[in-house]
Amino acid sequence: MKKAWRSILVHALLLFGAALTLTPLLWMVSASFMPTGGANTVPPPILPMHPTFAHYIDLFTRLHLARDFGNSLFITVTVTVISVVVNAMAGYAFAKLRFGARDQLFRVLMAALVIPSQVGMMPLFLMVKGLGLVNTPWGVMIPGLASIFGIFMIRQFALSIPDDLLDAARIDGASEFRIFWTIVLPVLKPILVTMATFSFLSAWNDFMWPLIVLSDDAKYTLPVALANLVGEHVQDTELMMAGSVLTVLPVLIVFLVMQRSYIQGVLMGSVKG
Amino acid sequence: MLAPAALLLAALLAASCQSAKSARTTIRFWGMGREGEVVQDLVPDFEREHPDIHVIVQQVPWSAAHEKLVTGFVGRSTPDVSQLGNTWVPEFTALNALEPLRPWLASSSALDSSRYFPGIWDTNVIDGQAYGLPWYVDTRVLFYRKDVLAKAGYRSMPTTWSEWRTALRAMKKVVGEKNYPIFLPLNEWNPPVIFAMQAGSPLLKDDATRAAFTDSSYKQGFDFYLSLFHEGLAPPVGNNEVANVYQEFGRGYLNMWITGPWNLGEMRNRLPAERQNDWATAPLPGPAGAASGVSLAGGSSLVLYKDSPHKREAWAFIEYLSRPKVQLRFWKLTGDLPGRVEAWRDSALMADPNMHAFQQQLEHVVATPKTAEWEQIAIRLQDQVERVVRGSVSPDSAMSALSREVDLMLEKRRWMRERALAAGGAR
Amino acid sequence: MSNQTSERRQRSAAWGFLLPALGLIAVFFFLPVLVGLVMSFTDFDVYAIGTPASIRFVGLRNYAQVLHDDEFWNALRNTFYFVAVGGPLSVLASLVAALLVNAKVARMKSFFRTVYFTPVVTTMVAVAIVWRYLLHPRYGLINAALVALHFKPVDWLGDPHYAMPAIILLAVWKNFGYNMLIFIAGLGSIPEDLYEAAELDGAGAWARFLHVTLPSLAPTFLFVGVMTMIGQFQIFQEPYVMTQGGPLRSTVTVVMLMYEQGFRWWRMGLATSIAFLLFVLMLVATAIQLRFQGGEARKA
Incomplete structure (x- = not known):
C-alpha cells in the first residue's frame, strides 16, 4: 500500500517536472504558429486558435533564414568532420603509440583544459584578422577544429585497444597509417560517433565567437542571425518563436537520434574526468 | 518536416536566380534599427533613376551596430556607405575608416554646409574636415x-x-x-x-x-x-x-x-x-x-568608407537620400526629422505645432x-x-x-x- | 622486422598523427593565450587598430585600473550572485531529478531522462529569446502562472532586483539535465548492500538518503560542483540576449564586461586583463572547492 502511494507520488513529480521542462519548448512551437499579435493577449493562449505558417514563410523569404541555415550547416558539418579526424589521430597517438615526451605532452594538454577560452579571445581575433579570415566561415571554424577535450575522450577510449592487435598488424608489415585506417578507426567508431555529436551540437549552438567574427549579415550563423533579429523584431513574438524553432530543431533531431551515444559520452567524460 | 524543406528549396532557388543580373554595380548600405528597415522602401526609386546601381541594405540593430561596424572595418568588410550616429564620427575618423567628404561635396552643388543646421553640421567636422553628411537630426x-x-x-x-x-x-x-x-x-x-x-x-x-x-x-x-x-x-x-x-x-x-x-x-x-x-x-x-x-546636436549622418571601391555610386546614393523630397518621405515613414533645412519649409512637417519647438531648438544645438x-x-x-x-x-x-x-x-x-x-x- | 625500426616508425607516425591537432591547438589556442598575457600589459585600444605604432607597454596599469573600477566590482558581484545562487539551485534541481528518475518505482526512466536532458542540447540564444517572452510582465506564461496562484506579477527583466533571478531560472532550466545524468550514474554505482545493511539497522528512507546516498555521492558532488562553477563563471549569452546587461547594469557579468571593453570599445589590453583576472578567480574558486569538498569526498 505504502509502495503504491510512493509510486504515485514519484510519477506525479516526474510528470510535473517533465511538464515544467517541456513547457518553454512546447510554447515556443505553439506560439510560432499563432498569427501576429496572437501570443500577446491576456491570459496568454496555450494553443494557436488559427494556426498559420506565415512566420516561417516570412523567415525564409523576406528574412533570408535559409541562407543563415546554410551557413550554420556548412560551418557545423565542416568543423565536425575535421575535428573528429584530427582529434582521433591525436587521441590514438597518445593512447597507443610510443614516443618520447608523450606523457609530459599529454599532461600539458590536460593542464590547459582549465584555461578559459576568453583569455585568448582578443589575440585570436587579431590573428584571424591577420589571416584575412574575419567575416568568413573559416574564421568561425578555427577555434573548433581541434579540441583538447576531444583528444582526451578519444584517448581514454583508445586505451582499451589491445596492443597485440596492433603488433600483429605491424608484423604483417602494415604501415602505421594503414593500421590506423583499417584497424583503429573501426574500433573507435562508437566514440567517434559520440564526439561527432558533441561537436555538431556545440558548433551549431556556438554564439560568442561567431558574433565577434562575423559582421556581414550574409555570413551570419543562425544563432547570430536570431540575436540580430530579436534586436529588430522584439515585438514580433510569434516571428521570433518561429526563428527559435528553426534554430533548435536541427540540434534536437540530432540529439534524439544520437541520444544513446551522446549520453554515454557525457557519462564517460564525467566518470573518467 | 516537409513544408520547411520545400520552403528551403524555394528560398535557395530564389537566391540563385538573383545572381543572374550582375552587370550592375552593387553597393552595400548599413542602416541601424528602424531606419535600416525603412530605407529599403526608398531604394527602388533610386535604382529606377540609376539602373546601373544596385543597393543592398543590411539592417543592424542599434545594440550591436558599433561592434559590427568596427569588426567590419577590421575585417575589411565595411559597407560602401552607412548610417552612423553622429557621435560616432570622431571614433571612426580616429580609426581612419571614413572618407573625407570635401572633394565629394565640391562636386555636388546641392550640398554644402549652408543647407544644414550649423550645430548639427559641426558634429561631422573633425579637425576642419567633414566626414559625414547629416541625414536625420535629433535633439531634445x-x-x-x-x-x-x-x-x-x-x-x-x-x-x-x-x-x-x-x-x-x-x-x-x-x-x-x-x-x-x-x-x-x-x-x-x-x-x-x-x-x-x-x-x-x-x-x-x-x-x-x-x-x-x-x-x-x-x-x-x-x-x-x-x-x-x-x-x-x-x-x-x-x-x-x-x-x-x-x-x-x-x-x-x-x-x-x-x-x-x-x-x-x-x-x-x-x-x-x-x-x-x-x-x-x-x-x-x-x-x-x-x-x-x-x-x-544628435542624429545620424551618412558616411562613405575609405575602403569602398564604389565611392561614386555610393555618393550618388547619399545625394539621393539627402534630397529634401526624399528626406520628407523618410520623415513620414520613420518620424525622423530631416537634416536638410529646406525640408523644414514643408507644410506637412510644420503642420504639427509641436514641431516648431524642434525647429527653433535645432538652431541652438551644440556637439x-x-x-x-x-x-x-x-x-x-x-x-x-x-x-x-x-x-x-x-x-x-x-x-x-x-x-x-x-x-x-x-x-x-x-x-x-x-x-x-x-x-x-x-x- | 626489428623492434627498433618498429619503434622508430611508431615515433615518426605518432608525430605525424599529432601534428594537425597539436599544430592547431598551439597556433590557435596556446599562442593567443600567451599573446593575450602580453597584451594585458599593453594599452592596445581603438587607436592601435588604426595606428599599430601607438601600442605602448604599460606594465600592470590595466590590472590596477580594472581593480579600481566600480564597473568591474559590479560585474563581479553580479557574477558571484549568479554562481552562488544559481550553482546550488542547479545542483539541487539535478539531484532531485536524478533521484526521481532513479527511484525504484519509477517507470519509463529513459523517457524522463531524455525529456529532462532536452534543454541541455538546445541553442542558448534561441531559448533565451523564448524565455524573454515567457518572462514578459504582461503576456508571459510565468506571470500568468503567478497570478493564477494569487501572487503579484513581477517585472522580471525590467526590475533590477528580479533580472538576475530570472536569468538564474533560465540557466537552471537549461542545465540541470546535464548534472542529472551524472548524478544518475553516481547513484547507480552505489552498492546495493550498503542500503540493505542500513535497512537492517532500522534506518528509514530519509536516514538511508542522509547516511548512505549523500556520502556515497560526495565525489559526484565534487565533480558536478567544480564543472558547474567553471561554466557559470563564464556566463555571457543569457544576459547578452535577455537584458543586454540591464536594467541598471544589474546583469552585467565579468565576461560581458570583457566583451564590452574588448569588442565594443576596443580596449583590448584592458579586456584581456579582465579575462586573466577571471581566470585567476576561477582557479582560486576551484582550489577552494577542491579543498573543502575534496576533503569530504576522500572521507567517503
Whole structure:
C-alpha cells in the first residue's frame, strides 16, 4: 500500500517536472504558429486558435533564414568532420603509440583544459584578422577544429585497444597509417560517433565567437542571425518563436537520434574526468 | 518536416536566380534599427533613376551596430556607405575608416554646409574636415503639460533658468507633494550634460584631452540641475522606476520632460484622447534666455568608407537620400526629422505645432566633445551623477572622481596628440 | 622486422598523427593565450587598430585600473550572485531529478531522462529569446502562472532586483539535465548492500538518503560542483540576449564586461586583463572547492 502511494507520488513529480521542462519548448512551437499579435493577449493562449505558417514563410523569404541555415550547416558539418579526424589521430597517438615526451605532452594538454577560452579571445581575433579570415566561415571554424577535450575522450577510449592487435598488424608489415585506417578507426567508431555529436551540437549552438567574427549579415550563423533579429523584431513574438524553432530543431533531431551515444559520452567524460 | 524543406528549396532557388543580373554595380548600405528597415522602401526609386546601381541594405540593430561596424572595418568588410550616429564620427575618423567628404561635396552643388543646421553640421567636422553628411537630426526639447503650467499661472514657457525654476515651484504647489513638475531620468546622461553645456561648459578641455567637470561653468550647470532634485521639483528616479512614462505624464505625476522627437508620435499614440490638447513642446530655457538654451546636436549622418571601391555610386546614393523630397518621405515613414533645412519649409512637417519647438531648438544645438572616448565618458558621467542625486556622494567628490577617471581614459588621446604635434614640429 | 625500426616508425607516425591537432591547438589556442598575457600589459585600444605604432607597454596599469573600477566590482558581484545562487539551485534541481528518475518505482526512466536532458542540447540564444517572452510582465506564461496562484506579477527583466533571478531560472532550466545524468550514474554505482545493511539497522528512507546516498555521492558532488562553477563563471549569452546587461547594469557579468571593453570599445589590453583576472578567480574558486569538498569526498 505504502509502495503504491510512493509510486504515485514519484510519477506525479516526474510528470510535473517533465511538464515544467517541456513547457518553454512546447510554447515556443505553439506560439510560432499563432498569427501576429496572437501570443500577446491576456491570459496568454496555450494553443494557436488559427494556426498559420506565415512566420516561417516570412523567415525564409523576406528574412533570408535559409541562407543563415546554410551557413550554420556548412560551418557545423565542416568543423565536425575535421575535428573528429584530427582529434582521433591525436587521441590514438597518445593512447597507443610510443614516443618520447608523450606523457609530459599529454599532461600539458590536460593542464590547459582549465584555461578559459576568453583569455585568448582578443589575440585570436587579431590573428584571424591577420589571416584575412574575419567575416568568413573559416574564421568561425578555427577555434573548433581541434579540441583538447576531444583528444582526451578519444584517448581514454583508445586505451582499451589491445596492443597485440596492433603488433600483429605491424608484423604483417602494415604501415602505421594503414593500421590506423583499417584497424583503429573501426574500433573507435562508437566514440567517434559520440564526439561527432558533441561537436555538431556545440558548433551549431556556438554564439560568442561567431558574433565577434562575423559582421556581414550574409555570413551570419543562425544563432547570430536570431540575436540580430530579436534586436529588430522584439515585438514580433510569434516571428521570433518561429526563428527559435528553426534554430533548435536541427540540434534536437540530432540529439534524439544520437541520444544513446551522446549520453554515454557525457557519462564517460564525467566518470573518467 | 516537409513544408520547411520545400520552403528551403524555394528560398535557395530564389537566391540563385538573383545572381543572374550582375552587370550592375552593387553597393552595400548599413542602416541601424528602424531606419535600416525603412530605407529599403526608398531604394527602388533610386535604382529606377540609376539602373546601373544596385543597393543592398543590411539592417543592424542599434545594440550591436558599433561592434559590427568596427569588426567590419577590421575585417575589411565595411559597407560602401552607412548610417552612423553622429557621435560616432570622431571614433571612426580616429580609426581612419571614413572618407573625407570635401572633394565629394565640391562636386555636388546641392550640398554644402549652408543647407544644414550649423550645430548639427559641426558634429561631422573633425579637425576642419567633414566626414559625414547629416541625414536625420535629433535633439531634445521640453515636453510639458500646458494645463498644469497654466494653472500655475503661466501662459507660455519661460525662457530663462530662474523664471523656469520659479514656474516649476509654482507647478509643484499645483500638483502637490506626491507629484513632480519635471522628470529628469537618472539613467540618462543627457539632462546633466545639457545643463552644463547651457552654462557654457565644454565638458572636456585642452583639445578634448582633459576633463572639465570641476570647472566653474560645469559646476554652475550641475548646481542648477541638482537644485531641481533638492527642491523636490524632480523625482530622483530613472526610467525603470517609472514603469510607463506616458501614463505618468497623463496622470500628472510628471509634468515636464526633456526628450526627443520620437516622443511626438508616442505621446499622440499613448496619451488618452482627452489629454491630447493638454501637452506642448518648447525650446529649452537657458541661464541667460533663449539663445543660451542650447541642446544636444544628435542624429545620424551618412558616411562613405575609405575602403569602398564604389565611392561614386555610393555618393550618388547619399545625394539621393539627402534630397529634401526624399528626406520628407523618410520623415513620414520613420518620424525622423530631416537634416536638410529646406525640408523644414514643408507644410506637412510644420503642420504639427509641436514641431516648431524642434525647429527653433535645432538652431541652438551644440556637439558633445568630438573624441572616440565620449560615449564611455558619458556613461561614467551618468553613473556619478546618479550617485550624487541619490545622495551617496557629494557633488564635489563625485566630479573630482569622474575627472580623475576621465583624465585616465583620455591619457592615450593626450599622448597621441602630443606625438602628432611633435612629429609635425620636427617636419 | 626489428623492434627498433618498429619503434622508430611508431615515433615518426605518432608525430605525424599529432601534428594537425597539436599544430592547431598551439597556433590557435596556446599562442593567443600567451599573446593575450602580453597584451594585458599593453594599452592596445581603438587607436592601435588604426595606428599599430601607438601600442605602448604599460606594465600592470590595466590590472590596477580594472581593480579600481566600480564597473568591474559590479560585474563581479553580479557574477558571484549568479554562481552562488544559481550553482546550488542547479545542483539541487539535478539531484532531485536524478533521484526521481532513479527511484525504484519509477517507470519509463529513459523517457524522463531524455525529456529532462532536452534543454541541455538546445541553442542558448534561441531559448533565451523564448524565455524573454515567457518572462514578459504582461503576456508571459510565468506571470500568468503567478497570478493564477494569487501572487503579484513581477517585472522580471525590467526590475533590477528580479533580472538576475530570472536569468538564474533560465540557466537552471537549461542545465540541470546535464548534472542529472551524472548524478544518475553516481547513484547507480552505489552498492546495493550498503542500503540493505542500513535497512537492517532500522534506518528509514530519509536516514538511508542522509547516511548512505549523500556520502556515497560526495565525489559526484565534487565533480558536478567544480564543472558547474567553471561554466557559470563564464556566463555571457543569457544576459547578452535577455537584458543586454540591464536594467541598471544589474546583469552585467565579468565576461560581458570583457566583451564590452574588448569588442565594443576596443580596449583590448584592458579586456584581456579582465579575462586573466577571471581566470585567476576561477582557479582560486576551484582550489577552494577542491579543498573543502575534496576533503569530504576522500572521507567517503
